[in-house]
Amino acid sequence: MAALEEEFTLSSVVLSAGPEGLLGVEQSDKTDQFLVTDSGRTVILYKVSDQKPLGSWSVKQGQIITCPAVCNFQTGEYVVVHDNKVLRIWNNEDVNLDKVFKATLSAEVYRILSVQGTEPLVLFKEGAVRGLEALLADPHKFIKIKIFTASVDRKFISLMSLSSDGCIYETLIPIRPTDPEKNQSLVRSLLLKAVVSDNTQNGVALTALDQDHVAVLGSPLAASKECLSVWNIKFQTLQTSKELSQGTSGQVWYYGEHLFMLHGKSLTVIPYKCEVSSLAGALGKLKHSQDPGTHVVPHFVNWETPQGCGLGFQNSEQSRRILRRRKIEVSLQPEVPPSKQLLSTIMKDSEKHIEVEVRKFLALKQTPDFHTVVGDTVTGLLERCKAEPSFYPRNCLMQLIQTHVLSYSLCPDLMEIALKKKDVQLLQLCLQQFPDIPESVTCACLKIFLSIGDDSLQETDVSMESVFDYSNSVHDEKMEEQTEILQNGFNPEEDKCNNCDQELNKKPQDETKESTSCPVVQKRAALLNAILHSAFSETFLLPHLKDIPAQHITLFLKYLYFLYLKCSENATMTLPGIHPPTLNQIMDWICLLLDANFTVVVMMPEAKRLLINLYKLVKSQITVYSELNKIEVSFRELQKLNQEKNNRGLYSIEVLELF
Numbered sequence: 001m002a003a004l005e006e007e008f009t010l011s012s013v014v015l016s017a018g019p020e021g022l023l024g025v026e027q028s029d030k031t032d033q034f035l036v037t038d039s040g041r042t043v044i045l046y047k048v049s050d051q052k053p054l055g056s057w058s059v060k061q062g063q064i065i066t067c068p069a070v071c072n073f074q075t076g077e078y079v080v081v082h083d084n085k086v087l088r089i090w091n092n093e094d095v096n097l098d099k100v101f102k103a104t105l106s107a108e109v110y111r112i113l114s115v116q117g118t119e120p121l122v123l124f125k126e127g128a129v130r131g132l133e134a135l136l137a138d139p140h141k142f143i144k145i146k147i148f149t150a151s152v153d154r155k156f157i158s159l160m161s162l163s164s165d166g167c168i169y170e171t172l173i174p175i176r177p178t179d180p181e182k183n184q185s186l187v188r189s190l191l192l193k194a195v196v197s198d199n200t201q202n203g204v205a206l207t208a209l210d211q212d213h214v215a216v217l218g219s220p221l222a223a224s225k226e227c228l229s230v231w232n233i234k235f236q237t238l239q240t241s242k243e244l245s246q247g248t249s250g251q252v253w254y255y256g257e258h259l260f261m262l263h264g265k266s267l268t269v270i271p272y273k274c275e276v277s278s279l280a281g282a283l284g285k286l287k288h289s290q291d292p293g294t295h296v297v298p299h300f301v302n303w304e305t306p307q308g309c310g311l312g313f314q315n316s317e318q319s320r321r322i323l324r325r326r327k328i329e330v331s332l333q334p335e336v337p338p339s340k341q342l343l344s345t346i347m348k349d350s351e352k353h354i355e356v357e358v359r360k361f362l363a364l365k366q367t368p369d370f371h372t373v374v375g376d377t378v379t380g381l382l383e384r385c386k387a388e389p390s391f392y393p394r395n396c397l398m399q400l401i402q403t404h405v406l407s408y409s410l411c412p413d414l415m416e417i418a419l420k421k422k423d424v425q426l427l428q429l430c431l432q433q434f435p436d437i438p439e440s441v442t443c444a445c446l447k448i449f450l451s452i453g454d455d456s457l458q459e460t461d462v463s464m465e466s467v468f469d470y471s472n473s474v475h476d477e478k479m480e481e482q483t484e485i486l487q488n489g490f491n492p493e494e495d496k497c498n499n500c501d502q503e504l505n506k507k508p509q510d511e512t513k514e515s516t517s518c519p520v521v522q523k524r525a526a527l528l529n530a531i532l533h534s535a536f537s538e539t540f541l542l543p544h545l546k547d548i549p550a551q552h553i554t555l556f557l558k559y560l561y562f563l564y565l566k567c568s569e570n571a572t573m574t575l576p577g578i579h580p581p582t583l584n585q586i587m588d589w590i591c592l593l594l595d596a597n598f599t600v601v602v603m604m605p606e607a608k609r610l611l612i613n614l615y616k617l618v619k620s621q622i623t624v625y626s627e628l629n630k631i632e633v634s635f636r637e638l639q640k641l642n643q644e645k646n647n648r649g650l651y652s653i654e655v656l657e658l659f
Contacts, residue, residue, distance in 0.1 A: 010046055024068025026114070029076045037068040043080055045092075057090065057097045070114040072132065079120055079132065084108040087122075087139070103139040147250070149208045156360060160191065160214065162206040168192040168214065168233070170356065174363050189355060189395070191233045196220060205252040205261075213239065213274045215259060217252045228252070228259065228270065234353045242270065342373070346380045351393045354381075358396045362403065371405045378406060382413045392417075394426060401429050408434045408441070419444055424452060424527055425462050431530040432463070442534050443544035449527040450552040457523040466529040467522050468577040519558040528559060532581040532589060545596035553597045554607045560590050561613060590614065 023037040028045060033054065036044045041064060045055040059065060059082045069080035077091050085108055090100035107124045112132075114120040120132045127147070151158045157173040168191045196204050196218035204218035212234040219226050220241070226248050229241040246264030253260040259270045345357045358377070367373075378400050384391050397414065400406065408415065408430070415437070418426040427445050431437065518525065545553075563586050567573045573583050594601070594614070601607045 008051065010048065010051055023065060026068055026070045028071045029073055035069045035071060035078065037065055037080070039065070041065060041082075043069040043078070045078075055092060057094070059088075059097055067109055067111050070112045070120055072114060072120050073116050074119055079112055079114070081109045081112065084125075103136060105135070105139050106141060147205045149206050149214070151208050151211075155364070158208075160206060160208060162196070162204055162216065162218075166194045166196045166218075168195055168206065168216075168231075172356075172359055172363060189359065191352060192231055192236065195229065195231060197224075205250055207252055207254050207259075209254065209272065209274050215252060215254065215272070217244075217248060217250065217261060228261065230272065230274070235350050236352060239274075342377060343380060346377060347384065351391065351396070354393055355396050355399075358399055362399060374400055374403055374405050375410055378411045378414065382411060382417060385417050386413070392421060394421075394423060398426060398429060401426075401433050404433065406433065408437045415441055415445075419448065422448055422452065424448060424457070425460055428462050428527055428530045431534050435535060437534060439536050439541040440544050442531065442536060443541065443548070446528075446531050446556075447548055447552070449524065449531065450548070450555060452524075454521050454524070457521060460523065462523050462526050464522065464526050465578040466533070466580050467526045468575060468580065518562055519555060525559065528556065529581050532585045533579075538592065541592065542596050545592060548597070550597065550600045550604055550607075553593055553601055554604060554610065557590065557593055557601070557607075557610055557614070560586050560593075561610065561617070564590075564617065 023039050026035045026037075027033075028035055030047075032049050033045060033047050036046060041061075042056060042058045043065065044053050044057075046053050057078075063082050063086075065080060065082045066084045067081045069078055071078055072089075077089050079087065079089050080097075081087050085105045087103045087105060087109070088097055088100055089103075090097060094100050105122075107126065107128070109122055110125045111123045112120050113123060122130050122132060122135055124130075147162060149160050151160075152175075155175055157175060159171045159173060161169050161171070163169055169188050170191045171188045192214075195216050197220060204216070206217075207215050209215055209230065212232055214231050214233055216229045216231060217226065220229065226244045227241045228244060230239045231237070232239050244261075244263050249262040251262060254272075257271055257273060259272055261268055261270070342357050342361050346354050349357075361373070361377075378397065381393055381396060385393075401414075406414075415427065415430050415434075418430065419441075427448065431442070431445060520528065563575065563581060564583070566575055567583050567586065575581065602611060
């Protein structure tokens with residue numbers, strides 16, 4: 001049941017609302033208070049229960065409020081925009097809006113949206129959305145937007161967007177999701193790079209002409225005039241462009257074979273024609289059968305003929321029969337399975353087109369031959385990589401590896417090619433996914449992980465889930481105190497290695513700091529952690545470890561020792577993070593590296609202190625285990641006593657002395 005109660009007048013204050021009425025009523029940070037904005041110059045804060053205004057603020061004469069005032073629920077302040085671009089922020093103590101915070105934006109604001117629990121969002125008239133805090137950090141920054149286009153086939157909705165960085169991206173949305181009850185993760189891929197300048201001051205537009213061509217409206221270079229360009233997204237080539245010297249409104253439409261746009265003050269129509277996409281056509285080398293001096297004569301369509309296919313001399317009945325026959329012929333053609341279509345695509349098409357087809361295939365529901373198709377696809381891609389050195393579809397390979405159906409034995413050439421390319425991201429993924437990697441390949445990956453430069457790593461996108469934030473760990477003084485006083489239950493002061501103690505006491509301040517900070521950057525640490533997690537046989541791994549340069553072995557040992565110190569900081573002897581190395585893995589690799597390279601490392605002066613630290617580490621472990629063995633004997637005796645005394649009654653007190 002619903003009922004409307006008796007109305008009441010909120011206030012007798014006369015609002016300066018014009019013909020458009022009020023701009024809006026918005027909630028304040030108090031549940032009983034509301035901001036009322038008229039379409040003129042005034043914002044009033046009302047308390048409904050008292051039916052009276054708590055405050056009123058107005059802009060200057062000649063200014064006009066252009067969107068409703070809202071409350072920033074995170075700060076309790078009020079935000080309003082006047083004259084489309086001027087943003088004001090104030091609170092209850094402020095009296096004059098002309099003296100409060102002011103920011104002039106680079107684009108016109110349509111609305112400010114504010115909800116509980118988050119910062120306000122600023123919606124611009126051309127469609128861009130910015131958070132208030134990010135906007136205030138650089139209010140004069142030019143607001144760029146994405147104007148996008150969509151197309152539909154039988155299985156996917158293809159959403160192409162022209163982003164603010166001047167690149168075109170594509171997102172594939174399955175029409176029939178594999179599992180409607182679960183949230184579907186959508187993958188965005190790069191189609192074209194830098195088709196328009198990121199400094200374009202006017203609007204840009206994008207529209208898809210067919211499966212392989214898009215039309216882009218914008219400035220290709222920062223200082224150039226606006227152009228209408230047609231790009232081949234399959235072969236990543238510019239097909240044609242036309243300069244628009246009088247400027248445009250950043251809008252383009254297409255129907256049939258005509259493009260419509262506003263050029264200067266005139267609506268301009270540009271006919272276009274896209275040929276069937278081929279490599280020769282994309283490179284401008286397609287041989288036309290038409291004579292150079294001839295030109296295409298447009299024909300006039302008889303609109304009374306179905307689908308506009310006649311030229312005025314066929315009757316409608318004949319046309320209908322032709323159309324019916326065409327429909328029958330099309331329906332009788334067998335549909336090519338997606339798997340065969342994918343296998344034929346990888347042998348001849350461009351990397352970008354192959355990536356799109358692979359994503360389409362992986363988005364479909366898995367069939368019984370899914371494992372076989374994935375294996376055949378990877379094999380086909382690797383064979384083409386060997387035949388064409390410039391061909392390297394790394395994005396496709398990474399998508400296929402993440403299907404969890406591949407192994408090293410199924411595609412051994414995959415890691416071989418990645419090693420030649422020094423693709424550490426792909427190698428890391430293989431180490432995480434493949435359970436049967438030979439020790440020789442694991443060691444080859446380790447060589448690259450240790451030798452690649454820090455600058456190259458900064459440009460690489462690797463998985464960081466196994467790495468924790470070293471900056472949030474225990475302070476250096478505490479770590480140093482731990483290494484000097486207590487290591488896993490053992491006091492180094494009891495160590496009889498006087499020479500080692502003397503060496504440690506002579507260490508400079510810089511070496512102390514170095515031993516308590518991570519010796520490698522975080523991305524290299526993530527790659528080395530993938531090595532630590534890999535399976536191996538000591539017998540087969542040791543010979544290959546001897547081939548690694550001594551300075552790289554020393555670096556790896558320093559990192560392992562650093563991890564050991566981190567493990568020693570807590571009672572559980574574990575590292576933080578999602579999937580960090582375990583203490584056993586750390587100790588196993590320390591032993592392996594020393595067994596394989598001790599005679600070489602011991603001759604290096606820069607490794608002397610590290611070896612002393614490792615010596616004390618091992619000796620402390622031996623002492624701890626020796627003490628534990630003594631305790632174990634005592635517990636065995638206690639167990640025997642407990643077995644002999646079964647008749648204790650309901651309650652007893654016993655005193656046991658251990659010697």
